[in-house]
Structure formats: structure tokens, C-alpha cells
Amino acid sequence: MTDQDEEILNPFADEVEAKGTVLADRLSTVGDARIGLFSNTKKNADHFLRKVGERLEADHAAEVSEVVYKDVATSAADEAVYEQLREYDAVLIAYGDCGSCSSWTMHDAFQLEEAGVPTVVFCTEEFTTLCQYEAENQGVPGLPIVEIDHPIADLSPEAVASERVTDDVLTAVTEALTNDAGTLQELYKGKYTDAASSELA
Amino acid sequence: MSEIESPDGLPIVQPTRERVEDFLEVVDRDPSETVGEIPPAYRSVSVQKAAANAVMAGCEASYFPVVLAALEATLDPEFNLYGALATTHPCWPAVIVNGPIVEELDINGGANAYGQGSKPNATIGRALTFVYMNIGGAVPGQGDKATHGGPHKFGLCVAENEAESPWDPLHVDRGFEADDSTVTVVASESPHNINDHVADSAAGVLTTAAHTMATVGTNLAYLNERGEPHLVLSPEHAATIARDGWSKDDVKRFIYDHARIPMSELRDQGMFDEAGGGWPTHAQGLREYQEVGLAAKPENVLVTVTGGAGRHSLFHPSFGDTESVTKAIPER
Numbered sequence: 001m002t003d004q005d006e007e008i009l010n011p012f013a014d015e016v017e018a019k020g021t022v023l024a025d026r027l028s029t030v031g032d033a034r035i036g037l038f039s040n041t042k043k044n045a046d047h048f049l050r051k052v053g054e055r056l057e058a059d060h061a062a063e064v065s066e067v068v069y070k071d072v073a074t075s076a077a078d079e080a081v082y083e084q085l086r087e088y089d090a091v092l093i094a095y096g097d098c099g100s101c102s103s104w105t106m107h108d109a110f111q112l113e114e115a116g117v118p119t120v121v122f123c124t125e126e127f128t129t130l131c132q133y134e135a136e137n138q139g140v141p142g143l144p145i146v147e148i149d150h151p152i153a154d155l156s157p158e159a160v161a162s163e164r165v166t167d168d169v170l171t172a173v174t175e176a177l178t179n180d181a182g183t184l185q186e187l188y189k190g191k192y193t194d195a196a197s198s199e200l201a
Numbered sequence: 202m203s204e205i206e207s208p209d210g211l212p213i214v215q216p217t218r219e220r221v222e223d224f225l226e227v228v229d230r231d232p233s234e235t236v237g238e239i240p241p242a243y244r245s246v247s248v249q250k251a252a253a254n255a256v257m258a259g260c261e262a263s264y265f266p267v268v269l270a271a272l273e274a275t276l277d278p279e280f281n282l283y284g285a286l287a288t289t290h291p292c293w294p295a296v297i298v299n300g301p302i303v304e305e306l307d308i309n310g311g312a313n314a315y316g317q318g319s320k321p322n323a324t325i326g327r328a329l330t331f332v333y334m335n336i337g338g339a340v341p342g343q344g345d346k347a348t349h350g351g352p353h354k355f356g357l358c359v360a361e362n363e364a365e366s367p368w369d370p371l372h373v374d375r376g377f378e379a380d381d382s383t384v385t386v387v388a389s390e391s392p393h394n395i396n397d398h399v400a401d402s403a404a405g406v407l408t409t410a411a412h413t414m415a416t417v418g419t420n421l422a423y424l425n426e427r428g429e430p431h432l433v434l435s436p437e438h439a440a441t442i443a444r445d446g447w448s449k450d451d452v453k454r455f456i457y458d459h460a461r462i463p464m465s466e467l468r469d470q471g472m473f474d475e476a477g478g479g480w481p482t483h484a485q486g487l488r489e490y491q492e493v494g495l496a497a498k499p500e501n502v503l504v505t506v507t508g509g510a511g512r513h514s515l516f517h518p519s520f521g522d523t524e525s526v527t528k529a530i531p532e533r
Contacts, residue, residue, distance in 0.1 A: 005219035008202045011253035013244035013336045043474060074284045074424055074522035099346030100284035100522070103241055107283070130241070130287060130346050133338065137242035196342060 021141050022110070023181040024118045027090055030060040030177055036088030037065050038081075040073040040105050045094040047157040048122065048148075051165040052092060052173065059170065070108070073101035077108050086115050090177050096123035096131050096145075097152055106134045106143070113140055120176040122169075124150035128192035136193060142185030144176030145192065205257065208334045209327070209355055216253035224252035224265045229533055236269065237276040239337030240283040241344040246272070246336045251328075254335055258327035258356065261320065263306055266530050267358075268328045271296045271384040274528040275329065279427075281523040285388035286339040290420055291351040292520035294333075295389040296326050296358040297505060299372035300382030302530055303360040310360030312509025315392055326356025351391040359507055365436035366506035367443030374449070375527045382530040387431055387503065388523040390420075392515040397438065403445035406438045406514075407452060411459035414495055414516045417471045421495045422462055424521025430495045431503040431517035431525075432456060438514045439506045449504050457499035461492035 027033050035056060037049040046067045053064035068084055070077035085091050091112055096102030102123060109119040121143065123131045128147050135143040148164050155163065179187065190197075207213045214220065225232050225248065232249035239246050248269070255268045275282050275294045285292050298308050309319035317323065338344040347354070363370040372383040397409040414421075414430055421428040432452070434442070442452060464487060467473055487493065496502050503525060508515070519525075 005217060007218045008205060009216050009218055009221050009249065009253045010202050011205060011216050011250055011257060011331070011335050013239075013242065013246070013250075013338075016244070072424060072426065072522055074288070074520075075281060098289040100281075100288035100290070100520075102346070103283050103287040127346060129342070130344060133343055134241050137244070137338065199342065 019139060021181060021185060022114050022139055023142050023184060024113045024116045026118045026180055027177050030056060030062050030174055032061060032063065033089040033177070034063045035065065036085050036091040037067045038085055038091050038093045038108070039067050039069050040093065040095070040101055040108070041069055042073050042095060042097055042101055043153045044155060044157065044160045047160045048152070048164055049092060049094045051161040052170070055165065055170050056173070060174070073104065075104055076111070082111055082115070085112060086117055088117065090118045090120070092120045092122070092173065094122040095148065095152070096121065096127045097150060098127065099130060102127040102131050103134060106131050109143055110138060110140050113143060118177055119143070120173055121145045122148055124148055124152055126150040129196040132188065132192040142181060142188050144172070144184055144188060146172040146176060147192070208331050211355070213257040214259055216256040220256045221249060221252045223262045224255055225249065227262050227265050227533065228269060229531070230269070236272060239333060241287050242338035244336050244338070246332055250336060251332055254331040255328040258331050259320070259324040260328050264321050264325050266533070267298060267302065267306070267321070267325050267384060270528050270530040271325065271386055272329055272332060274384055274386040274526040277526040279524040280386060280388065280526050281520070285520050285523055286333055286337065287344055287346055288520060289346050289348040290520055291347055291349050291390050292388045293351070293354040293357070294326070294329055294386045295353060295517070296329070297371060297385040297387070298358065298360045298383070299363065299370050299385070300530070301380055302382035303363070308358065308360040310362040310507050314359040314507050315357070315515070322358050324356065325358035328356070330354060330356050353389070353391045361505050362436055362507050367439055368449040368506070371505050372527060377527070377529065382532070383527050384530060385525055385527040387429065387517070387525040388520040389431060390518045392433060392517040395514040395516055396512070398512045401441060403442040403447040403451070404455070406441050407455045408459060410514060410516065411456055414456070415460040415462050417462055417466050419495065419518050420521040421518055422493050425495060426497055426522070427501070427524050428496065428521040429501045429503045429519055429525055430456065430460060431505070431519060433508070433515035433517055434504065434506050435508040435511055435514050436506055437510065437512050450499070452504050453499045453502040456502045457494065457496050460495040463492050464489050467493065
């Protein structure tokens with residue numbers, strides 16, 4: 001047996017060269033923008049979005065849509081839903097609070113960003129690592145993922161509005177919609193994945 | 202490369218070039234050929250990297266065509282591997298093998314097939330797990346967010362017990378020849394027992410099965426548009442059913458009709474969202490006297506025969522938003 005026979009082959013994914021991001025151009029201002037609200041059907045996602053929408057209307061005079069739903073949280077939205085959402089200047093998606101719904105929410109966001117629609121994903125703190133890992137590995141680093149407290153499914157709609165739609169969340173949404181792609185990549189660089197990577201190491 | 206650490210906590214075989222090349226010998230594929238991109242990171246896996254992971258899992262070289270076919274089957278978009286690997290639900294790709302390769306590789310479809318004691322059963326599914334972890338990043342805490350996970354995530358592979366089944370095997374139902382070898386992958390939980398030592402009729406055995414399957418908390422009710430409730434009948438239960446002249450389609454129809462959750466249980470005990478409009482999404486459109494079925498149509502019920510002696514069958518619940526995929530294992 002030769003040394004070459006004994007060589008251990010790499011069973012891991014090859015490193016790939018980072019190719020930038022497909023993040024869409026952001027808004028110059030939230031004021032007067034047409035904002036689409038997109039629920040992945042998770043419980044309370046629509047209550048959460050409506051409250052965020054109310055605040056954007058009140059604080060920025062944004063024009064906010066009714067909530068648009070996809071069929072099921074655990075798969076991609078239908079093309080007709082993407083088509084509807086592409087009509088807006090920006091889209092807010094709620095939310096990731098489990099594994100598969102987070103993954104497919106990110107997928108939906110990637111489709112919209114690629115189509116030129118700036119997107120913000122809401123995700124509970126337990127799943128932001130997964131969401132950002134997917135954004136970083138699927139060519140959309142910097143995609144803004146706004147963290148909300150977990151859990152949210154067992155709250156009343158009133159508690160969702162008062163306890164989850166905080167001033168900090170609204171500030172993060174405004175920043176996510178108006179900062180340019182480069183700034184967002186800096187803001188979100190390893191924001192959630194760095195801590196997880198050091199725990200895994 | 203230095204010694205590889207075990208992805209799953211059990212000892213592994215180091216993927217040396219010599220061992221990996223033995224695996225590559227048994228498939229007619231270019232080692233550098235891309236098998237696909239593995240979610241959630243969507244990183245590319247080559248035939249050689251798949252072989253390295255199969256070596257690590259303890260497979261024999263002869264198992265590699267099964268691993269490769271199963272891996273490719275899980276990459277079919279209908280399977281929803283992206284959702285199945287990342288979900289909090291305890292599902293994971295389970296592999297069912299049919300055809301002559303079962304005997305060639307001595308894959309267990311008889312007594313204790315879902316348990317310990319058989320090398321191909323223990324290692325083929327494990328090889329898939331390693332690919333998902335090492336290539337796709339489906340690592341707990343990173344790309345795999347299972348709330349509990351389950352023992353089947355170490356890898357699950359069984360054969361169908363075709364010799365003791367009264368019906369055509371799964372792959373023949375799906376249009377393959379009996380002498381084709383196939384894998385079928387299902388995004389499943391660990392199986393759950395169905396005990397019936399009493400019933401002596403088809404309807405009796407299947408009533409027990411349907412009641413064991415139809416539970417409020419199953420994902421198959423929650424996400425049931427595409428879901429496939431998988432009933433794994435023991436040869437004895439299958440024989441009792443067939444003795445009454447029932448075909449496999451009759452079994453599917455019975456499970457479709459009877460594996461149902463009364464709306465009153467959703468309303469009184471669970472999943473009733475007072476503030477969100479009442480009935481959960483999966484029950485909307487039904488009337489209060491109706492029941493939520495586990496399968497959207499009879500054909501969605503998956504029926505296989507596996508196991509040894511004994512009057513137990515299994516319910517193998519799936520993720521729900523997924524479809525099983527059957528793929529031929531190429532002959533060399």
C-alpha cells in the first residue's frame with residue numbers, strides 16, 4: 001500500500017468563490033413607497049405584518065398592501081404570488097419561526113431580490129442563524145433578516161402587536177429598506193452566523 | 202487531508218483514496234461528475250465526494266449504487282429536501298429498496314428490518330446523512346433545526362419483504378419491472394407501532410391501523426395536500442387482509458376513508474385558533490360534522506410490506522409537504 005492509497009480524500013463541500021450578492025437596489029425613502037406585506041401562513045404572521053404596516057403608514061406615510069398569502073409555509077410560493085409581489089416597491093415577509101418555513105421564506109425572498117424587489121425577512125431569534133446561513137450560501141449575503149423574539153405562535157394578536165412590533169424592529173425595517181446593498185452586507189455580515197460558527201467549531 | 206472527525210458521533214471509516222476508488226469501481230460514473238447541489242447550502246456533491254461519505258458511513262463498495270440512486274432521488278424537487286433537512290419536524294430521508302439487489306446485498310426486509318443487525322440497513326441511510334451534513338450543511342444548530350430529531354436520522358434503509366407480500370411490490374406499482382432494482386425515498390419520522398393481535402379480518406386490522414394513524418398532532422394532517430401516510434404492514438397482517446380478497450388499492454381506499462380526525466377533536470382539544478379565524482388552515486372548508494383526512498386522495502397512501510413474524514405493523518408518518526420518489530438503481 002502506498003502513501004497515496006492512504007491519502008484521506010475530502011468529503012466536504014469545496015470552497016466556492018464569493019460572487020457578491022444579488023441584493024436589489026433599496027429605496028431612497030420609505031415615504032410614499034408601496035410596501036407589500038407577505039405572509040408565509042405561519043400563525044400570527046399576518047397580525048404581525050399588519051401592525052408593522054400600520055406603523056410604516058403612520059410614521060412614514062408609506063402605502064401598505066393587504067396581506068398576501070402563499071399556499072403553504074413549507075414550500076415556495078406560486079409564481080402568481082411572486083408576480084403580485086413584484087408590483088410593490090418593497091416587500092416585507094413574515095416569518096421564519098421554524099426550520100422549513102424559515103428556509104422557504106428565504107427562498108421566496110431570494111426570488112424577489114433577484115427580480116429587483118428589496119425585501120425584508122422577519123425571523124424569530126431561534127432561526128436567524130439558519131436564515132443567514134442560507135443567505136450567505138445561496139448568493140444573497142446582506143439580505144436583511146430582522147430578528148424578533150421567539151416564540152410568537154402562542155401569543156394573542158394583541159400581544160404580537162404590542163410585544164413583537166417594537167421600535168427597534170421598525171428601525172431595523174427602515175434601515176433594511178433604505179441602506180444600500182454594500183451597507184447592508186456590512187450590517188448583516190455574520191450577524192447571526194458568527195456566534196453559531198464558533199459554537200460548532 | 203488530516204483524519205476526518207465523525208459527523209454523527211459514532212466511529213467512522215476514514216475515506217482513503219484506495220477505499221474511495223474501490224467504491225468508484227462499482228458505478229459507471231465519472232468521479233468528478235456532479236450528482237447535484239445539496240441544500241440548505243446548495244453546495245455541489247461529486248460522485249467522488251458521495252463515495253467518500255459512503256466510505257465514512259461504513260458502507261461496502263457494493264452498496265454505493267444504492268446510495269447514489271437514493272441521493273439523486275432525494276434531489277428531485279418534489280421531495281422537498283430543502284424543507285425536510287431544515288425543518289423542526291423530526292423527518293429525514295428514509296430509503297426503501299426493492300428488486301433483485303435486495304438479495305444481492307442482503308438488505309433486511311424481514312424481522313427487525315427497521316432495527317439493528319444488518320450492515321446495508323445500518324450504513325446506506327447513514328451515507329446520505331453524511332452527505333447532507335458534510336456537503337449541504339444540514340448540521341444541528343446550523344442547517345438542521347430539528348426540535349428533537351430522531352434515531353432514524355442516523356440513517357434508515359430497509360427492503361420491502363416482497364417474498365411475503367400478497368401484492369405487487371412498491372416499485373411494480375410505480376411502473377418498474379419486478380426484476381428492476383429501485384430505491385424509494387420518503388421524508389419520514391421514525392415509525393410508530395400498530396399492534397393488533399386480535400382482528401381476523403381486513404377491515405379489523407385496517408381499522409386498528411387507521412386509528413393509530415389519525416392523530417391530531419401528525420404533520421400529515423397539518424400539511425396534507427401532498428402528504429403520503431405510509432403504512433408498513435407486517436406479512437401476517439398483510440396475509441389477513443389479502444385472505445379477505447382485498448387488493449392494495451382496497452387498503453389505500455380504506456385508510457383514506459378511515460384515517461381521519463374528527464373536527465370536534467380539533468375544536469375541543471387542539472389547533473383551534475380562536476383569534477385567527479378558528480379552524481386551522483388544514484381544516485378550513487370542512488363542516489363541523491366532517492373529519493380531516495390524513496391523505497388528500499387514496500393514491501397518496503403508501504403501502505409496503507416489511508418485517509418478520511408477529512402481529513404488528515408500522516405507521517411511518519411523513520413531513521407532509523413532500524412526495525416520495527422512486528428511482529432505478531442502474532445495473533453495471
